[in-house]
Amino acid sequence: MLSSPTSVRASWPRVTDASRQFVEDLVARGLERREARWLVEEFAPGGDLDAERAVLAAADRRLRGEPLQYIIGHWPFRQLDLDVDSRVLIPRPETEELVELALRELAAMDSATPLIADLGCGSGAIGLALLHELAQRGVTGSLIAVDASSDALAVAKRNALKHGLHRVSFVESNWFGGLDESFHTSFDLIVSNPPYIAEGEMASLDAVLSFEPRSALVAGDDGGPGMSDLATIISSAPSWLRPHGALLAEHGFSQGEAVVTLARSAGFTDVRDERDMAGHPRILVAKGR
Numbered sequence: 079m080l081s082s083p084t085s086v087r088a089s090w091p092r093v094t095d096a097s098r099q100f101v102e103d104l105v106a107r108g109l110e111r112r113e114a115r116w117l118v119e120e121f122a123p124g125g126d127l128d129a130e131r132a133v134l135a136a137a138d139r140r141l142r143g144e145p146l147q148y149i150i151g152h153w154p155f156r157q158l159d160l161d162v163d164s165r166v167l168i169p170r171p172e173t174e175e176l177v178e179l180a181l182r183e184l185a186a187m188d189s190a191t192p193l194i195a196d197l198g199c200g201s202g203a204i205g206l207a208l209l210h211e212l213a214q215r216g217v218t219g220s221l222i223a224v225d226a227s228s229d230a231l232a233v234a235k236r237n238a239l240k241h242g243l244h245r246v247s248f249v250e251s252n253w254f255g256g257l258d259e260s261f262h263t264s265f266d267l268i269v270s271n272p273p274y275i276a277e278g279e280m281a282s283l284d285a286v287l288s289f290e291p292r293s294a295l296v297a298g299d300d301g302g303p304g305m306s307d308l309a310t311i312i313s314s315a316p317s318w319l320r321p322h323g324a325l326l327a328e329h330g331f332s333q334g335e336a337v338v339t340l341a342r343s344a345g346f347t348d349v350r351d352e353r354d355m356a357g358h359p360r361i362l363v364a365k366g367r
């Protein structure tokens with residue numbers, strides 16, 4: 079199950095004396111103090127009184143339940159500050175762990191020019207973070223960022239430009255369906271955080287999810303509740319990976335056994351499932367053929 083993205087901002091923003099009254103006004107309207115401080119810092123840095131209207135409009139949106147990340151319009155993911163809006167999923171902390179595991183797999187491969195596919199790239203979070211952190215290690219990665227949503231791809235493109243990450247091709251595609259055949263057996267790494275919530279589960283989850291694109295969250299039940307996209311990706315991945323390439327896929331905490339079984343059936347020989355920081359089964363790591 080996806081965690082609430084509103085709980086993840088790690089540090090307190092700077093609050094000057096001049097902005098303190100603004101914060102108190104927003105708290106009096108019903109906002110949590112830390113969120114009031116974030117909005118004031120974002121829309122009226124230093125307590126800029128001319129920005130009052132913008133702060134109040136932002137506070138109203140938050141009080142109507144809209145996620146803070148969409149109101150602010152950007153959010154940290156690994157070392158990147160990603161633009162986010164209602165066209166894309168808000169990147170989650172457990173997905174940062176997938177990036178960490180992917181970097182370890184790439185380091186073990188020791189390729190100077192790895193080719194990576196990010197399936198369902200959304201804001202570009204996973205693939206762009208990988209390119210950025212590989213560059214810091216002197217590794218020149220190339221990324222094929224795939225999404226079925228042209229809206230999501232527009233956000234991912236903006237984030238690539240924002241961070242000067244140019245070795246990216248953006249492909250509007252239903253998973254592998256629109257990829258050029260020449261990519262068969264080419265990818266060192268395939269990463270994905272696909273939709274994995276079953277339709278029937280949605281009602282019981284965090285209200286924040288109702289602001290995010292449904293197509294980023296909900297998957298069909300072929301292969302088990304919410305499993306259909308994971309099943310498609312896992313069964314197709316072997317023919318797109320180079321020998322000894324790796325697939326890393328995020329999944330729901332009750333889907334661990336199912337994804338491991340699927341990966342073995344697809345022909346992966348080295349398969350494990352990693353837990354997230356909360357101790358839940360979360361990330362499939364599958365290699366070998």
Ligand SMILES: C[S@@+](CC[C@H](N)C(=O)[O-])C[C@H]1O[C@@H](n2cnc3c(N)ncnc32)[C@H](O)[C@@H]1O
Pocket residue numbers: 166167168169170173197198199200201202203204224225226227230251252253270271272273293294295307
């Ligand atoms: C859970 S979001 C992940 C976004 C981003 N990778 C992240 O981790 O923050 C899933 C993404 O998969 C995309 N998607 C859904 N169905 C798809 C399909 N059939 N083919 C390609 N992308 C799809 C959605 O548009 C969405 O951007």
